[in-house]
Amino acid sequence: MCLNYDTAAVSEPSQSRVPRPDRPPSAPGVRDRRTLFERVVEFLHPGPDSTDELIEALADAEQRELIEPQSRVMLEGVIRMADMTAGDVMVAAARMDVIDIDMSSDELLEFVIDTRHSRFPVFEGSRDNIIGILLAKDLLKLQRAPELNLRTLLRSPVFVPESKGLNELLRDFRANRSHLALVVDEFGRTAGLITIEDVLEEIVGEIEDEFDTDEADGAIFALADGSFRVAGDASIEAVNEAFDTRLPDGDFETIGGLVAHELGWVPRRGEVAHVGGLRFQVMLARGGAVRWFKVTRTEAGAAEEDRA
Numbered sequence: 001m002c003l004n005y006d007t008a009a010v011s012e013p014s015q016s017r018v019p020r021p022d023r024p025p026s027a028p029g030v031r032d033r034r035t036l037f038e039r040v041v042e043f044l045h046p047g048p049d050s051t052d053e054l055i056e057a058l059a060d061a062e063q064r065e066l067i068e069p070q071s072r073v074m075l076e077g078v079i080r081m082a083d084m085t086a087g088d089v090m091v092a093a094a095r096m097d098v099i100d101i102d103m104s105s106d107e108l109l110e111f112v113i114d115t116r117h118s119r120f121p122v123f124e125g126s127r128d129n130i131i132g133i134l135l136a137k138d139l140l141k142l143q144r145a146p147e148l149n150l151r152t153l154l155r156s157p158v159f160v161p162e163s164k165g166l167n168e169l170l171r172d173f174r175a176n177r178s179h180l181a182l183v184v185d186e187f188g189r190t191a192g193l194i195t196i197e198d199v200l201e202e203i204v205g206e207i208e209d210e211f212d213t214d215e216a217d218g219a220i221f222a223l224a225d226g227s228f229r230v231a232g233d234a235s236i237e238a239v240n241e242a243f244d245t246r247l248p249d250g251d252f253e254t255i256g257g258l259v260a261h262e263l264g265w266v267p268r269r270g271e272v273a274h275v276g277g278l279r280f281q282v283m284l285a286r287g288g289a290v291r292w293f294k295v296t297r298t299e300a301g302a303a304e305e306d307r308a
Helices: 036-044 051-063 069-079 105-115 134-143 167-176 196-204 236-243 255-263 299-307
Strands: 119-124 126-136 158-159 182-183 190-195 220-221 230-233 273-276 278-286 289-297
Touching: 051 069, 069 196, 105 134, 105 158, 119 182, 126 134, 126 190, 167 182, 167 196, 220 236, 230 236, 236 255, 236 289, 255 273, 255 289
Parallel strands: 158 182
Antiparallel strands: 119 126, 182 190, 220 230, 230 289, 273 278, 278 289
């Protein structure tokens, strides 16, 4: 008698195939293709059981120079974003720059230039009644055809609940090719707005834009209306020299620090402070700091300059 010993056909004893508690059993007929070494390593060094352990593992990988610091930051951002919602990162309704559908053409253009956004929610009657989204570039059509009604330029708004997960929201932004969504609370009222940039910044960190500069000598710019655009990290000495003022520079190095001290808090976009005969309006604030002020002289400051 000739016996054919086919090792592939021999079943292992059932007690030798007890699955690990943290690993689901293999499907029938599917062989475990991990090598013995890989299985031993996994047994001795099981994977992380929580988000905190996973983040600690990334920090350890960075210390051992297995990944770059920036890669670690991005990976942590992806992990943390999984537990975040639109309500966590939205711009609150009170801070939204919105357009009244009844604005005149001149008011509309001045508002768009001052706020410097690319997209604006448009309301009718009350700020809570958003009827569309206006793209700043679409205003060029009004210049060519003034007879156009502003309503014809509006895009349909996208509404999402506060509880919308950022992962899901990012997928929606990509699928719908949209860049802005309005966030509503459980009662259907406008709670704020969120942009695709807000979501991406949770992963890659702050995204610099055309208002950001690293050049120390490029912190103060004259604007067409006679006002000035001043960087929040501009030195008080540079501001004093540019405006011929005597702002104190003993305890603070930057104009942003001085203005925040005078107010008692870090100002948000649109807030105004009067310091040393100058009017500081926040044009851009990011990461808990003011990036750009719009600066003009107050009447008292102008009168003092005339007397000098």
